[in-house]
Amino acid sequence: MHTNLKGMLTITALLGLSAATAAHAGPARITAQSIIVNPSQPQLDVQVWVNKDASGRGNPVYRKGEQISVGLKTNRDAYVYLFNVNANGQIDLFFPNTYEESNFVQAGATRVFPARNASYTLTVGGPNGQDKLLALASTRELNIDDIATFAGGQGFAEVKVQGQENLARALSVVLNPLPADGWVTDVATFRVGNVAQRPPAQGGATGTVTVTPDPPAPSEPAPEQPVTRIQPGEKGDGSFDAAMVDAYSRLKGDESLGAATSYAQGWSDGLWQKFRGVAAYGDAVLLHANGSSRAYAVHGRLLERYLALAQAENGGTRPPSRLGWAAGDEKVIPRNSYGTSGLYGFFQNGALYGTEKYGTFWLTGNVLKTYQGLGGSGSFLGFPTRDQYLLNGGWAADFEGGTLRTVNGAVKVSRK
Missing domain, CATH: 2.60.40.2550 (Immunoglobulin-like)
Incomplete structure (x- = not known):
């Protein structure tokens, strides 16, 4: 400009x-x-x-x-x-x-x-x-x-x-x-x-068109079968899931989700719809849990881990129990004091934190509650460096700057 x-x-x-x-x-x-x-x-x-x-x-x-x-x-x-x-x-x-x-x-x-x-x-x-x-x-x-x-x-x-x-x-x-x-x-x-001017029509009328970088269509396109583009939230019977339609609009889906590659279809007790994704976002899905008024997106490496957990637990027939359905929009987390930035996905029963440096890991229960209460990835703990795990009968988690250990039912915090 x-x-x-x-x-x-x-x-x-x-x-x-x-x-x-x-x-x-x-x-x-x-x-x-x-x-x-x-x-x-x-x-x-x-x-x-x-x-x-x-x-x-x-x-x-x-x-x-x-x-x-x-x-x-x-x-x-x-x-x-x-x-x-x-x-x-x-x-x-x-x-x-x-x-x-x-x-x-x-x-x-x-x-x-x-x-x-x-x-x-x-x-x-x-x-x-x-x-x-x-x-x-x-x-x-x-x-x-x-x-x-x-x-x-x-x-x-x-x-x-x-x-x-x-x-x-x-x-x-x-x-x-x-x-x-x-x-x-x-x-x-x-x-x-x-903007280019169209040739004047007979009678002197003129008009304008917006020129895009896409190549012009041929004047006589070859015959082909009609292609129907699946719309966000569209089900196989032609009806629409309103929560998914709203989510696509809210998330500016043409920039973050891309084109739908499947109809919205049943998954366990809710719906999901697959999308092609856009560049760095990677493949994506919209998830709409039964009884929820909103649908949410999961992208890229968070989606890969989410589906891998579901596959390992139940053959991919429903969300992994340790996480449940998505319960919030995926977030980009700015660089913390350790120089690490990443992604955060919030779910009904837990959370996923993903970084290029360490990978994508899940946290849940009191360990997650304590971690987020301290400030999450922006605190002295930084990002998780592995999945939450059992240690001496209690849940534990390791982070960039410290550890969380469950001892006698209480979560203890330690700095490195």
């Missing part, structure tokens, strides 16, 4: 977020890994959206050269940071900036960028593809000097990192000192596409 500063030079940038003196960051590829989220589900909340989709849950298309505005709202007083990641992985920070007095946002107040009569505008400039807006709200003002800096009278900061995963890693370092309920994030998406 371009930022058009009234009376000043227009500079191409990610969201057009550079004044005339801004430097250009080189392109980089982003992955489909989730943008950083807080696994503790704090009461603090932030919402972000673009002017073409006030819900913040759609994926509207903008033409190059079209103006865009961004809105946000928090439920508590907070400091807010707005990042954009474009299709090439280039990142920009456009709030705070030197044109706004402060990035402090009052509870319940709606902020729009650019504001009316602002000295800058935001104009879509490309490249074509998917853009993501990340809103980070914090109860404390953050020191992000290692991520972005203002220099030479710039209106917008120069961001030092590129790629969504690198941004998540850098932010996790900044957020690590905060209390568990001290920050929260939200993401809105939009697509960028070229």
